[in-house]
Amino acid sequence: MSQDFRLDNIGMVNRNKKISFTFNGKKYFGYEGDTIASALIANGVHLVGRSFKYHRPRGFFGVGVDEPYAILQLERNNERDPNIRATEQEIFEGLEVKSVNCWPSVNFDIGAINNFLKMFFPAGFYYKTFMWPPSFWYKIYEPFIRMAAGFGEASIKHDKERYEHKYEYCDLLITGSGPSGLASAYAAAKNGARVILAEDKPRYGGSLLTSDVNIGNQTGAEWSEKIITELKSMSNVIVKNRSQVFGYYDHNMLVMSERISDHLPKTQKYLPKQRLWYIRAKEVLISSGSIERPLVFGNNDTPGVMLSSAAKEYIKVYGVLVGKKPLIFTNNDSGYETAIEFKKNGVNPLILDTRKEPSSDIITEAKNLGIEIKYSYVVVAAKGYKKVKSADIAKISDNKKDLSNIENIECDCICVSGFWTPSIHLASQSGNKSEFNEKIDAFIPKKSKQKENTIGSANGKFTLEETINEAFNKGYEVSNKITENNNKVSIPTVVEKKSTEHDKFWCVPLPKGKSYKRFLDFQNDVAVTDIELALREGFRSIEHVKRYTTLGMATDQGKTSNLNGLQLVSDIENKVVPQVGHTTFRPPYTPVSIGAIVGREVGKHSKPTRKSPMHEWHEKNNAVFVDAGVWLRPRYYKQGNETLFEASKREAKNVRKNVGVCDVTTLGKIDVKGPDAAEFLNRVYTNAWLKLPVGKARYGVMLREDGIVMDDGTTTRISENHYHMTTTTAQAANVLSHLEYYLQLVWPELNVNVVSTTEQWAGAAIAGPNSRALLMKLFPNTDVSNEALPFMGYKEADLFGIPAKIYRISFSGELAYEVNVESDYGNFMWEKIIEVGKEFQIQAYGTEALSTLRIEMGHVAGSELDGRTIPHDASLEGLVSKKKDFIGKRSLSRSAFTKPDREKIVGVVPLDKTTSIPEGSYIVKDPKAKLPNPKLGHVSASCWSVEYDNPFSLAIIKDGKNMIGQKLFAMSPLKNKTIPVEIVSSHYVDPEGKRVRA
């Protein structure tokens, strides 16, 4: 297909490389370096979407991040990427894009009926309409609104692309590589500063690429090429294109998204799709430039109406004409520059200037080129539905209120320029309160809040000479604060054409009897009438007007609409713009993909996975794993077609009958050392610790200051001043922080050190009546008899040449030992235990069997110590010392904790001895009582007792001690179950604890 709108001798795209892509299923050609927008315009395509509310036809309005219209959906590798700006996305071979917000097609869109019903869709339509009756909301209103809402469809498939995060530090971050960015980066880099220069577009240079200027005897484009080449060669400079600094956060942390592979057909191996940079900068120079403001007139959203600077960039960068019969509508000299470019490329534009008799170098040049200019003229309305076909133009009176000589003239595009709006977003995000500058009718940054300065047109400097001078000086000044190199480079001379003042006029009045829609926010379809209505309805604050009308709330965040909206509000309210103020700018400046924010932290990578040294053995032996905090623990070892229930029952039974081994490496372990260690433990635990002899372990409970149990575990006195503390798997990190808090802040006089040793030790719990016999074979040279190694005893021993530690402690309630060896020997230890244990019918058991064993023994764990229980509730009051003080003791005497009917742990058995009680069930007296049925407590843990072969649960219920023997009900509304139960002692098996001492 021929590209009717492509110019032959201008532009920076690579004419040697043709690229094909499809738009809405149709194939088009462009060149390497084209965006979707430039390639489509070259092919004469202007209709690319439909507007949000009225489904009016939409074309291209800008040429970069400010684009409000051309939001497309990209499809590649069977994946969807919504919210793609056609003005930013570069084309690549095989690219597929399509329009959004239209059905069945962009050319024939059923939703466009809204356009003809627009009197029924005023501002606040949704708030007013979808109110009554409330029952309609879920079934009718919400699905309807959801169907209508949004641009494009997010993919619901797993995103196979890779996104990365990077942390970087620099002396100076410069956001934008226009004239001010380049000049300041050059000055700072030459002065020895570590500089990062970020450019959002693929090409560096910003306005230098399109303006007719001269710096140091070179054209703007040549000069920027030279500077960039030199910067890239410097080791203290990082230069990044396709990189948008979108957020300015606390303490000079800025975040930038780099689009690495978005412009490539396929992500290259070893390259991510996008990379998010977290940059901590000592200083920031914001050189983000400015965005041209639209002029407001009738049907100003028709495809073919676009910013004049965009039209100029399409010519100069892409060699593309946005039209062959252009109408330039301007209130300042910028429109003339665009007209001159058209003229130079063989197209005759017509300029309508709202000013009466302006004169400047640029205007003179336009006149000399023979360009037709009409002064005091405006566009009243664009004509044409899917593309501009003509325009009604009129002479405007000096007071800008009355129109005369209305006539219709033919044109195929209308390039508008309503002067420039500095992009102050980043400065504003950093906390900089902006101020209104009357000269340019826009806000500029005021006093720097963080270490940031705004330069160039972002700071309201619109002549190149001013910009270059300011940027060289600031770049030097800011870098010199850091480097103190005093290396100042000379500032090149600048030649540019002088321009004259702009006209403050921005909104064309409606001619008599006409009701053209005049749009302010092009993406959200907010027109002048909507703002007027909002103000009539009493909305005053600009923040409220914004939310009611949705002005500036679309994905472009009002880059082209905010200031005109403010102008309108201030005009109607008879205020000046600074009184109205602007809405808050928040990050991100441009949309950021969720993938980039998430980075590599997806799926299993969202947190680290910790594996015990014996993990491989578990895997080989068909372990089914369960997440225990960040650890992977075997839940059960599957044999044949066993279910979880069957396997855990088999494993638990074997512990009770023979012997089992369980990987307990995940238990938290903390070394407590120092002459005051005993005193410290005495303050941390509720029970007494001063008299624990060397070589003995003790079970302890520690509280938070509010009296709630924090954690439990055994601590062993290894030597005089050395204790080995164990914590639960889940609380290990918290307990260490807790201990450090008290040692460093509360009792710094205690001479104690704590350090985590969780990863240094591999642990195996050997439990069951055969465990001693097994131990004797494992440690033939060590006396492990009941006398030599009694319950809660500790011994160091030799395990086939490996130093091991034996703790005689038991969680299962059986005769049991925990053997620890250094982690690297973990697998060796495990394999030896399994090998030697064969003759004792040893079986490995997982966490499910472990739970069963501890539940039927009435041993408490995380489900009972759930952050709501005090020691008494868990029947641990015997461990609470009356004599000494400890952390949280004072709280235990508070009235709520000493009530006689305080909750207590009990056992629960179903009367039919067959129905398992769901965990979380309520214990109630009368299942048929009126709701809300007063609950006595809840079931904390359930198992199938292998000792008695029936279900057994633990529950924490009110006045539990006196409930034993009562017949109550366990209710689970979730599972719709009501089970008659009997309350029994929580110590269901071996209540005297004979086995552990056997």
Added chain:
Amino acid sequence: MLYIFCPHCGLRSQNEFAYGGDATVKRPELNKEISDQEWNNFVYLRKSPRGKHLELWHHISGCRQWIKVERDTSTHEIFKTYKADELTE
């Protein structure tokens, strides 16, 4: 993201630290008779001022020291940081 000067390690990013709350709270001495009200104040009541505040941060992914940070809670400005044993009175 805050940039916190750890007196032991230097300037480090906030994601190495855990927040530890009000640093002006003093735990009552052990074995001291104390009213319910006083104990309640210690366990539960915390000031949450707008403006300058002395707070605890724990350098958990660094030196594991608890430090004291004088920070403006509305602007996030950090004025000074101290070791655990400084500013004890």
